[in-house]
Amino acid sequence: MQHLRRRFHLLLLLVLASLSLTLSLNKEGLYLQKAKLNFDDPNAALSNWNPDDETPCKWNGVVCDSSSSSVVSLDLSSSSLSGPFPSVLCRLGRLSSISFYDNFINSTLPDDDLAACVALEHLDLAQNYLTGALPRRIAELPRLKYLDLTGNNFSGEIPATYGTFQKLEVLALVENLLEGVIPPFLGNISTLKMLNLSYNPFSPGQIPPELGNLTNLEVLWLTQTSLIGEIPDSLGQLSRLVDLDLAYNALSGSIPSSITELTALVQLELYNNSLSGALPTGGWSNMTALRRLDASTNELTGGIPVELCELPLESLNLYENNLRGELPAAIAESPNLYELKLFRNQLSGELPSDLGRKSALWWIDVSTNKFSGRIPDGLCSNGALEEFLLIENSFSGEIPASLGECRSLLRVRLGHNNFSGEVPAPFWGLPHVSLLELIGNSFSGGIPKTIAGASNLSQLILSVNKFSGNLPEEIGFLENLLEISGNDNEFSGPLPVSVVNLAQLVKLDLHNNALSGGIPKGIDSWKKLNELNLADNEYSGKIPGEIGELSVLNYLDLSGNRFSGEIPISLQNLKLNHLNFSYNHLSGHIPQDYAKEMYRDSFLGNSELCQEIEGLCNRKEMKNKGYIWFFRTLIVLAGILLICGIVWFYIKYKKFNDVKRNLDRSKWTLMSFHKLGFTESEISEALDEDNVIGTGASGKVYKVVLSHGEAVAVKRLWGQSKAGADVERGAIQDDGFDAEVETLGRIRHKNIVKLWCCCCTRDSKLLVYEYMPNGSLGDLLHSTKSGLLDWPIRFKIALDAAEGLSYLHHDCVPPIVHRDVKSNNILLDADYGARVADFGLAKVVDDASGKGTMSMSVIAGSCGYIAPEYAYTLRVNEKSDIYSFGVVILELVTGRLPVDPEFGEKDLVKWVCWTLDQEGVLGVIDPKLESCYRDDVCRVLNLGLLCTSSLPISRPSMRRLVKMMQEIGSRSLHKNVAKEGKLTPYYYEEGSDHGSVA
Template identity: 50%
Template sequence: MTPLLLLLLLLLLPSAAAAAASLPADFANLLAAKAALSDLSSALAAWDPGLSPSLSLCRWPHLLCSQSAASSSSPAVASVLLSNLSLTGEFPRPLCQLLSLARLDLSYNDMSGRLPDCLAAMPSLRHLDLSGNGFSGEVPRSYGAGFPSLLTISLAGNELSGAFPAFLANVSALEELRLAYNPFAPSPLPEAVGGVLGLRVLWLAGCNLVGKMPTSIGSLKSLVNLDLSTNNLTGEIPSSIGGLESVVQVELYSNQLTGSVPQGMGALNKLRFFDAAMNQLSGEIPADLFRAPRLESLHLYQNELTGRVPATLADAAALNDLRLVSNRLVGELPPEFGKNSPLEFLDLSDNRISGEIPATLCSAGKLEQLLVLNNELVGPIPEELGQCRTLTRVRLPNNRLSGAVPPDMWGLPHLYLLELAGNALSGAIAPAIAMARNLSQLLISDNRFVGALPPELGTLPNLFELSAANNMFFGPLPASLTVVTTLGRLDLRNNSLSGELPRGVRRWQKLTQLDLADNRLTGGIPEELGELPVLNSLDLSNNELTGEVPVQLENLKLSMFNVSNNRLAGALPPLFTGEMYKDSFLGNPGLCSGGSCATARRARAGRRGLVGSVTASLLTVAGVLLLLGVAWFLRKCMSHGGHGTENDAAGDKSRWVVTSFHKTEFDEEDILSCLDDEDNVVGTGAAGKVYKAVLGHGGDGNGAVVAVKKLWANGGEVKKAAAVEAGGGGGKDTFEAEVATLGRIRHKNIVKLWCCLRSGDRRLLVYEYMPNGSLGDLLHGGKGGLLDWPARHRVMVDAAEGLAYLHHDCAPPIVHRDVKSNNILLDADLRAKVADFGVARAVSSAPAAVSSIAGSCGYIAPEYSYTLRITEKSDVFSFGVVMLELLTGKMPAGPELGEKDLVRWVCGGVERNGVDSVLDPRLAAAPMDETRRALNVALLSTSSLPINRPSMRSVVKLLLEVRPESKEKAMEEKPLLV
């Protein structure tokens, strides 16, 4: 194939003949390598001496020449850097002929096939990176006997199989060995690895390693990074690990290691990060571990560790992150813990730690999160914690704490969660709480708090949950609390509150739970409660309420309703006379229903009957008008639809009606000829098949690449039913809905619809081709490791901008209704575009009602499933799930999540074990503050209440703020409409 192309070049470009004939050997081999690859993005287009004769060979992009040869008549190539260029095909063997090549980087492409033997014979090769591709099969054994100069090799994130390539330990000069995330057969880590004495990086996470860690690892005196996480290693951590005198990071989490944490690690002067979480380690934490002078982060959570936390913890001079959750630790914490440490994150939850909270935890003024729930702590909360203005989250429930909360602690300015439930704390809520402007959750139930609820609670602009049940609060419910429009849950059960319920509760438009049972409240039930749109749990039982049950409460969709044991009287509203509410009104002898309230019921029934009659009449008239409209529509279609429909009905299948939305260089014959070969199928869904089509073949062999969606003849029954809603009725199917939407919108993050074709019941949609397929396939198809943190963040921003355009810049706004990772497509540069508008729908300012649910399992917003009303916030929820997929690497639903969906799984994991426990291990190198901020945006977007979710325009802004460099770049770029 290559000689033919070269001949065509000589014939078509005579001026390039001399240049091609005199090419140095290395550059002739580069052209041969280029010809062997598929370069859809034309990243190597400049590799052509005939098209750019004035360009020095050593200035070809993605190349570096050796310094000694760059200016000579026969330059030699020293580096070939082709990372992340969307190249496909098998490894181009002509590259093996580059005898001076020192660095070869083909990482993060879509190359496949087996690894070539010839690489091992390259005499000058020092750095080889083939990570993030689809290479398969076994690693050639020649790799163990060759590579005379190799220093680094990375084959991570491929599909390599067979036994673990232990023979790579024979490459004696090796400094970096990166084989992570390949599906090798279960294999032990060989002892011979300890003989590669120059090794600095050993990254073998997710390689299916079994058996014990070899003791020879301790011989690697130059090792800086040891990562054996996410394998099936068993046995003890070898004590020889204490000999890794250069090691900075040790990652052993998510294995099946047993035994104790070895002694001697305190002598590791450079150790900063040690993570052996999620194993079966037992015994006590060695005291010398905290003497490692640079230890910053220690994660030993979810093990079976016992004994006391060593007193040496107080001497850990660099420690800022300590997580010992879910062990069996006992005893007191060192009283000066934190005095000498720049502590930021402390999680000791689910142990049996006793004694008092050390007053020195925030001595460095950096403590942000204090999580010691479910232990046996006693005594008061130290006054010093009230001065710790950096705190954002405090969780101390289910201990034995007593005394008053430090007054200043109520008003910490950055605190968003204060959880003190299940203790014996006393005193009152201090007025200083007015300073807690960021407080979202105040959870203080099951204590001994007293006094009146302070009116300052009404000044908190972000308060979502106030849970203070089972205390001794008295006095009236503050009227100022009705001003808190963010309130979602209010639980003040079993206190001594008195007085009437305040007026103005209609402002609680986000309230889902109101529990004021077991108090001494008087007066009537406010009619305004019936105006709260999302209230689903209302308990006012065991009070002294009087008056009637407001008929307005019938407007609520209540899963829990109880007003028993009050002094209510009068006739029950008709809705509440049913069997399901029989226990909701007990202990109110003045209430009546049935025969004793027959007159009132007949009067109300008469009013309802009149309304029903009028409604029925209106519906009848509307139905007749609808039938007449449909008949007129069908008549018009029959009179104007002969542009191919009649021919199709007569058996002529060659006539296609083409509607173009952009200027195209191809016609229907180009498209139809590509649909005969089933090898071109790149996807199949409920609506039809998607083909990759190369159009307009010419003498140069290059043509436009498009994606063609061929819809099933019946439209796909499930998809078609949903698409009827997308078009607002009228029988529009997937084809009509998608054309109606994509045909009128233009945005760089919305997939481009070139044209559509119709012939009878056959329909084709022609889109721009996205070479990296769908986000879902890439992320969950074994190549999630290829998407590093910057790429994942960029995908979030791109997709968010596309949805923001639909919601905010289209008139009327468009709701996608099926946002999911498989409907976000990636181009050659991993830039994202939103696709598949078969069930999209334009909506007005009021929520639109639909008769069926569109969307995919795990992505559907909770209110959509039971109200059948769609708003832009439904898309926001679905996009939040996509963000969680990118952050966790998990599917939105599946066996690994148990009975939960992804949203609940993440929330539960974060609550129990912190943010890091839910993040994708492949994002371990990502900045912790950025991934945490992104997770906050995702969780905010998946709030159970639509009103709590941000708009898509706000989501874009929040995501840009996650990574400052992305925000600066976005400000430099003008929005592109295509």
């Protein structure tokens, strides 16, 4: 009995304890607990939502009223929460603010439940995965002031009820899938201060004149919303408007004079439209608060009004129009002016002489105009000038000495003008300049030793001038130099020995000078050199065999010199697109790989190089040698064949024995990242030339069939045998190896190629991957087998690759930037599933600064895929990958290479936009694709153009891109017969070498 009584007391205590726990949390806490159960919380953002607490007021994201302890605000931004919107929150009677910004809230919004949030004033659900129609009854909320639904997948038209908001001040519906036209009834929301409908695929329509009724409006953004027609005069009634953005549309007509009545306007953006007619000249003086005018990329004609330049402007951007006349001198009187961009117009006359004296100018770009005269002395009077671009004008005179003291300068481009005289000595040594371009002028004098101070210089472009004298030794101290272009000058003397220290050098072009001496020893340090052009000089001596070790060299021109001796056999290691040794004094045999008719013009003018290619030497010499030459040639050829056979046998035999010896004496270090069913010896024994399936700059790739029948791909990085025993043990390859191992070793995703393991010895480095039977997308798409890739397969490949990159950018902590996204780095399995591969250039984004951007010391990536801002600023973030992926999308849609001689000077991006404009969509789409898919192909083409926008901010995130592609995929399941129609490429703005990406 006592035992039963003890058990009863224990049970009673448990019940009371449970009841106490339940009663300890108030009703609002219970509602929040119910909301918590609604979410998947991978980052434990709700871990301190403890049911043992009396109130939820100390919980993460919860704010309570201090007097009543009622919940008034819930902010769980950027918490990685997923699940539907918890409608139970509307039971919190005093909840006035909800923010789930940047999460994974999905499904549709519960319209009727939201209408119960009667106390709600602030609702931020931006950057989520919400779908369906916009909630109609949300307009019934009597206190709602702020509604932000940006970056979701809402579709359909804007509901008519949205014209009935009672107190709404902010309405942001940016980057959704909204349709129809911008409705006039939005002009009824008299309380609105901000209206942002940008980046939605609305139907073409005009700006509703009714928007002029929003007299409280301060911000109006209608960027890229398919606007057509003229700008209505009624917008001049928006007296409080601070920011007006109508860019990336198809607006026509002239800028209405009523715009000049917007006396509070700070920023006006009208670029990338079809506006015509002159800028309004009447009423400019009324815009006394104007700080920024951006009317770029239109078809404006006429001149720049003096009244405009008399305003206290901060920024004047009128680039890419058809403006004529002179730049009014009044612009120099603007004390706040920091940015002046007038490139690609037809402006003439001189720059105002006082420009820069009264304002801290930091960016001047007046390229591609008809300006003349001298550079104003005071451009850098306030020590702020960073970007100075005067390309393609008729400027003359000398560079002012004052610019030699402008230590803030970062980029200088004075090419293709009429400048003359010597460049001031201090100007050569400015410490922060990364690009110095003086091409196509009449500059004279030499390069002084002061250039040693230009420690940040990466591009030195001096071509087509009258520079003379020796190249100074100090030029070899500039370790960041990527390019030296000094062709068509009067330089003389030898090439400085110090140039071998330029390990980052990509291009060296000094052709058509009077340089002499020999090529210095040690040039094998130029591991990144792509172009070497020393033609038409007075070089002598032998051609160094070290050139054969420059593995990425594809342009070699040593013609028109006095080189003698034999051509090094090591040059056969190179894969050259251009080779020219003509008109030297070379003798001996031409290397076998180049002893072909296609290379005949590469060896002209070398009288002793006549044995291998018919027609190289003259007929008289051939006749004099007669039969003796014939028999001697036969004997030599027989001897060569015999020697080559013996050498080939010896090399194969030695390689076989070397592998055996290495296995015996070298201890392999194996690092595995998955459970393995093979050993390192099984891999190394199969590295035979017969198993090679690919060769690149970093090494060879082998297909190895294991004992259990499965195959793996093995990348063997070039070792000492390829690069020489004294090349710092393959430091270049080590970077790629370390990046590959560090990246692939710690990530797991179905669309990222799997790295099984890596094996290392003192001499070798192996990376073992899963084998992809269908090879790379690039090889398949641009071969005769491209017919195997119908549109559903191409779309699947694009979506798979996008999901892989989205994982790198958004799900890896910290994020990873691939830096070499291209079709050849997207591998395909047996079912054409795509995997992102080759992480040798991948970098982790250190976001400690909050910018998520890295400054690189050298351009990395592949031609045709490099984002314009990366190529010129060397700053890289996820947006660089998105541009490259956009090029891959265009490859899939067009079936064309990213760079093709057929494009001329264009790349694929510019060719697509040009062809769309000239021929329409049918001129772009791959003819191998069936017409029934054209609707979906056009949608994906638009995504490709969006990703390759020249402005990084206009490119979507990879997460956003995946959502848009999934939406296209789901639509295609339910669509009817595809409709023919013209594609309007409104996502694309052609990149400018003069603008922000110059």
